[in-house]
Amino acid sequence: MMNGPTTTASAERTVADVMSTDLLTLKLNDTLRLADDMLNLAQVRHFPVLDGDRVAGIVNHDDLLHASMAALVRHPKDSPRETLGAVAIKDIMKAATTVRPDTPIRAAAETMVDRGIEALLVLDGETLLGLVTRTDLLRELARR
Numbered sequence: 278m279m280n281g282p283t284t285t286a287s288a289e290r291t292v293a294d295v296m297s298t299d300l301l302t303l304k305l306n307d308t309l310r311l312a313d314d315m316l317n318l319a320q321v322r323h324f325p326v327l328d329g330d331r332v333a334g335i336v337n338h339d340d341l342l343h344a345s346m347a348a349l350v351r352h353p354k355d356s357p358r359e360t361l362g363a364v365a366i367k368d369i370m371k372a373a374t375t376v377r378p379d380t381p382i383r384a385a386a387e388t389m390v391d392r393g394i395e396a397l398l399v400l401d402g403e404t405l406l407g408l409v410t411r412t413d414l415l416r417e418l419a420r421r
Contacts, residue, residue: 292385293378295417296399296407302327303336303366309348310361312341323396323408326370332398332405334370344369373398378406386414 301315303324312324322338344364352360375398376385385397389411399407 290382290417291378292376292380292382292397292399292409292414293406295382295413296378296409297413298407300325300405300408302405303370304328305333305365305367305370307366308362309341309344309364309366309369310358312336312366313345313361316341323410325373325398325405325408326366327405331403332373332375332400333367335373335396335398336366336370337395340369340371375400376409377401382414382417385409386418389414 301319301321301324303312303315303326305326305328315321315324316338324336325332326334326336345361348360348364349357352363355363374388374392374394376388378399378401380399388397389395394411396408396410398405399409
């Protein structure tokens with residue numbers, strides 16, 4: 278008895294199918310204080326950093342925690358809000374790894390594994406379309 282054709286949905290799907298498009302972004306001159314507030318209010322782990330409309334980098338939850346701890350340790354006499362307000366996002370962001378929206382799920386996952394990263398920004402040319410995380414891709418790969 279045949280059960281019908283076998284599909285490899287994960288292999289055919291692309292990052293456009295699973296990316297988040299409702300993104301919270303930071304600007305180069307935004308501060309660690311603002312990022313900390315956004316992190317606590319929105320429960321978001323990854324923030325694309327923009328220079329105008331162009332992607333300049335990315336900051337994740339761990340980057341923000343590390344930078345916050347470092348700033349507070351280095352400035353113990355200042356108030357935490359003042360200390361975090363003195364650190365610009367441009368000073369703690371990392372270069373973003375980007376993919377096109379038509380990138381297959383498996384190829385995006387390989388990029389993440391090879392580079393040891395948790396998120397990819399999805400761009401069409403220089404336009405930010407979305408973000409795909411390790412969890413998004415793992416969920417898709419596990420569906421096979």
